[in-house]
Each structure stands twice: as C-alpha cells, then as structure tokens.
Amino acid sequence: MNSADLGRRVGVPSTALFTDQYELTMVQAALKAGTADRRSVFEAFTRRLPEGRRYGVVAGIGRVLDAVENFHFDDEMLTFLRDQNIVDGPTLAWLADYRFSGDIWGYPEGEVYFPGSPILRVEGSFAECVLLETVILSILNHDSAVAAAASRMSAAAGDRRLIEMGARRTHELSAVASSRAAYIGGFDTTSDLAAGFRYNIPTVGTSAHAFTLLHDNERDAFRAQVDSLGRKTTLLVDTYDVAEAVRTAVEVAGTELGAVRIDSGDLLLLAHRVRQQLDELGATETKIVVTSDLDEYAIASLAAAPVDAYGVGTQLVTGSGQPTCSMVYKLVARATSADPAEPLRPVAKKSLGGKSSVGGRKWAARRLDENGVAEAEVVGTGPVPDGLADRQLLVELVRGGEVVAREPLDAARERHIAARRGLPMSAVQLSKGEPVIPTEFV
The missing domain is CATH 3.20.20.70 (Aldolase class I)
Structure with a gap:
C-alpha cells in the first residue's frame, strides 16, 4: 500500500460512533415510518469562507474514504447502544448489518473551493447516508481549515x-x-x-x-x-x-x-x-x-x-x-422510494439568518478567462453547458460502497499547487477580502 493515501493502515478502528446521537434516532424514526430506504442525495458545502479568506482548500478526502470504509457497528458498540437505550431493537438489528453501499463524488483533495461548492456528494438510501454526516463534517472541517x-x-x-x-x-x-x-x-x-x-x-x-x-x-x-x-x-x-x-x-x-x-x-x-x-x-x-x-x-x-x-x-x-470551515451536510434531493428509476426531487432548507440552502443534485465547474485563469465557480443542477463540460470538478470516489479513488498524498499536494496557481494573483494576498472568484448558480 505504499502508493495508497493511508500509507500504513495500522489498527484502523471502526468510525461508527464518531457521530451524533440524533443520526441514529433519525434512522430509527425513518425505519418506523417506512422512509429510511428513500433514495437520497446529501451534499457537504460551506455557505461562506472564513472572514477575510479568499479561497478554501479541500483536505481530508482520503481520511473520509477511510472513515466510510470502516463505518460499521461491532458487538460491543451495539451493546452500548442497547444498554443506554439509544435506539430500539429493530434499529439495532439494522445497524448490525450496516455497510455503506452508495456512491460518493467530490472535489479531489488539494483542490480549492468557494462558497456553495458541492465539495462532497453522498448518494444512497436516506438511512445509510445520514449516518455519515458527523464523521464526514468533523474530518472535512478540521483538515480543510488546517x-x-x-x-x-x-x-x-x-x-x-x-x-x-x-x-x-x-x-x-x-x-x-x-x-x-x-x-x-x-x-x-x-x-x-x-x-x-x-x-x-x-x-x-x-x-x-x-x-x-x-x-x-x-x-x-x-x-x-x-x-x-x-x-x-x-x-x-x-x-x-x-x-x-x-x-x-x-x-x-x-x-x-x-x-x-x-x-x-x-x-x-x-x-x-x-x-x-x-x-x-x-x-x-x-x-x-x-x-x-x-x-x-x-x-x-x-x-x-x-x-x-x-x-x-x-x-x-x-x-x-479559523479552526473550522463551517461546512454543513444537507439533504438536497430525494425520491419517494428506493427505486433507482424513481426521479429525485430537489429539497432545501429555507431559513432566516443566511442558513438556507439550494436544492438539487449539483455539478460544479470552474470557468476560465482567456488567459486560463479562473474567473468563476459555476454550480448547477441541470445540464452542464458545453463550454464547461471539460472543467467539471467532482470526481467519483466511491461506487456501490467500494472506494475507487485512492491516491498518493503527493498527488493531492501537487494538485493544490496547480489549483492555487490557476487563481487570480490576488488569491494569495493576506489582506482581508472577498472570495477571489464568485460562485454562480445556474
């Protein structure tokens, strides 16, 4: 595994309890309501950059892949959940068999991002995707901030x-x-x-x-x-x-x-x-x-x-x-059943105080000017415009529950150098300012 992101996978523990209790209680309620298997799309993004920052850096993707791969409940964990009366018997039985079987797309590690960039897109049933929220955010928020x-x-x-x-x-x-x-x-x-x-x-x-x-x-x-x-x-x-x-x-x-x-x-x-x-x-x-x-x-x-x-x-x-990037993990689309043929319906939180989100399963691309310098982060839910088809940012990370995108850490490092060079020169100014390029929703 010398070329793998992990380098050495030494005593990798289960990540299943690196989560908030309400993830499990939501699964319990959804199982009882018959909605747990509804096909769903979650996205991780940030509504704004930390004050004064002009770009963000995607880091932690490799660790997220490890966390997803090792997210399972062993007997000791299940006993804890039962003894603490956190979830009921049917939910414990469901958790005992849990393995993520969906798909994950995301910005490759080392890439830069901006407000609204769909940094990670997680697709599967509601129950299997919602369980990953806390561990994904804890990794991305910490690593991307550093x-x-x-x-x-x-x-x-x-x-x-x-x-x-x-x-x-x-x-x-x-x-x-x-x-x-x-x-x-x-x-x-x-x-x-x-x-x-x-x-x-x-x-x-x-x-x-x-x-x-x-x-x-x-x-x-x-x-x-x-x-x-x-x-x-x-x-x-x-x-x-x-x-x-x-x-x-x-x-x-x-x-x-x-x-x-x-x-x-x-x-x-x-x-x-x-x-x-x-x-x-x-x-x-x-x-x-x-x-x-x-x-x-x-x-x-x-x-x-x-x-x-x-x-x-x-x-x-x-x-x-700025010890966190304030990333969030939101449900942006869902179907009315687990049927893969069932169309996805955009959903979005509507809130005061700047906490609303944009619904729909998104793609992202970076538009360049005539000199090859980035001029906008373009995010959309419909067809990708012809001029942006070869500038899409999300790559496939997990397919059917299997990790398909491990890479050496040096690849992420080199990607970041290239991504930063592709931004306007003002990106590296230390004076406070707005994001160096705007995010356009289409």
Whole structure:
C-alpha cells in the first residue's frame, strides 16, 4: 500500500460512533415510518469562507474514504447502544448489518473551493447516508481549515521550506491529521513521527533547549549533538547568547554546519545578524531556521530576512484563527422510494439568518478567462453547458460502497499547487477580502 493515501493502515478502528446521537434516532424514526430506504442525495458545502479568506482548500478526502470504509457497528458498540437505550431493537438489528453501499463524488483533495461548492456528494438510501454526516463534517472541517492555513503560509513563504511542528499544541490524533493537511497545503516536513509513519511525510527534528541545559555548557551540548547526528545537523542557538552560540556552533561543527535555529527574540533582526556572522565565519552554506509562534503574517514579514526555513506549530494546527470551515451536510434531493428509476426531487432548507440552502443534485465547474485563469465557480443542477463540460470538478470516489479513488498524498499536494496557481494573483494576498472568484448558480 505504499502508493495508497493511508500509507500504513495500522489498527484502523471502526468510525461508527464518531457521530451524533440524533443520526441514529433519525434512522430509527425513518425505519418506523417506512422512509429510511428513500433514495437520497446529501451534499457537504460551506455557505461562506472564513472572514477575510479568499479561497478554501479541500483536505481530508482520503481520511473520509477511510472513515466510510470502516463505518460499521461491532458487538460491543451495539451493546452500548442497547444498554443506554439509544435506539430500539429493530434499529439495532439494522445497524448490525450496516455497510455503506452508495456512491460518493467530490472535489479531489488539494483542490480549492468557494462558497456553495458541492465539495462532497453522498448518494444512497436516506438511512445509510445520514449516518455519515458527523464523521464526514468533523474530518472535512478540521483538515480543510488546517490546509487553508498551510496554503496561506506556503504562499507567504515562497520557495523557503516549511516545517510542521504543532503536535504538542493539539490533540494527539488531531496532530496527525494536521500534519497530513499541512503537507497537502504546501508544508515540506513534519516533526510528528506518527504522521511520518502513517502517511510517509518526511520527518525532521534535532534538539530542544532542554538538551543544551542538560550539559555543563553550550559547547558540550553542541559537541554531543554533532558527534551523534553529524555536521549537517541543526543547532539551536538562542538558549543563552545568540552571537556566542553561533560562534561556538561553527567552531564545533565547522563551516559544514547544516543549520542554526532561532526560536525567540526579534527574528528579523537576529536573522540578519546571524547571517552576517555565519558568512564572516566562513559558514556561507549554513542555513537559518526560525520558529516561535509564526503565522502567515509573521512569515510574510520575514520575506526580506535571510531565512531559509520556517517552523510553524500553534497557528497552523488551529487554522491560524479559523479552526473550522463551517461546512454543513444537507439533504438536497430525494425520491419517494428506493427505486433507482424513481426521479429525485430537489429539497432545501429555507431559513432566516443566511442558513438556507439550494436544492438539487449539483455539478460544479470552474470557468476560465482567456488567459486560463479562473474567473468563476459555476454550480448547477441541470445540464452542464458545453463550454464547461471539460472543467467539471467532482470526481467519483466511491461506487456501490467500494472506494475507487485512492491516491498518493503527493498527488493531492501537487494538485493544490496547480489549483492555487490557476487563481487570480490576488488569491494569495493576506489582506482581508472577498472570495477571489464568485460562485454562480445556474
């Protein structure tokens, strides 16, 4: 499975209880009413982008496929549901045999999206589709938020490398998902070994301040690290005095020293001083890595500094202030029976406060201008216009309950780079603004 999205499928648990109770109680009521088998279409989308964001990034599709594939109720789960009196006996019997048997189409991972984009379309019976709502949204909302933050940071960093190092700033499982999403959004490496093991993301890491403090002096700490990891290692130089540490680092490792890391202070000023000092000491090829609560704005502010790589933690794994994409999962069409020949009828929520939705089973395409740059996200329910037929965005992910679209994580990463390049240049501006292209419903 080296080319599969999962990388290594280690002890994958059932995802059936990663859900809200009302999903199961709706199934119970629908079974009793005789409507559970009605053919239905659900769509995941967002009504708006987070404030100030100009595009969103689709991430988590591979994890959604894993979740759907592993959504089943074992005996222990069924016993819990029975003992807690959550659903009745007939519903328990139905859940015991549950396997998703429908179809799923969606935006491929790494693609960009806009308000109203039908990011995921789930088709099957009402009961089998509604059960997937919570787990799908929890994955897409988290992963897409991190990927969007990563993309903004990647755009700000330009050709400089980005290190994901947020594992200690979030839940341990969220940390792995965050590493995956960050890689899609443009980060190069991660410090999280679980992410490296599961998703084959390159891992990096050398030492913290504790290692320096362990030793009697900085020279002893640097010597121990170089003896163990070699001259190409990265030495942390801001435990005591930065200038003295840089001098000692080059004396210990020689001019072949791989990099120095600065984790505090005025990074702009220190980066210039350290670069000058390294060059004067003959370590002209030694790189400078900066960390310390960076976000896309801090990265952009360091564009003129002689920095070679950025390490980002807290702001990345929390979506840089936008930890969710506010995606929803709505029933948009349904038939009056399970008969495949029965026509689908559009349905939609009509609410005040901007929470209404557009009914109908949708397609989406991106219209380009004469220069090949995106100018509109076009979403429709009828025939696809001839000029957009080859620009459709949704791809088949699951057919008859079987996953048909696994891909290497690098494919999603490369897709995102291409998708972002296809947007107007203003997409990567960090100033607040509206979505970079409008969504047109036809």
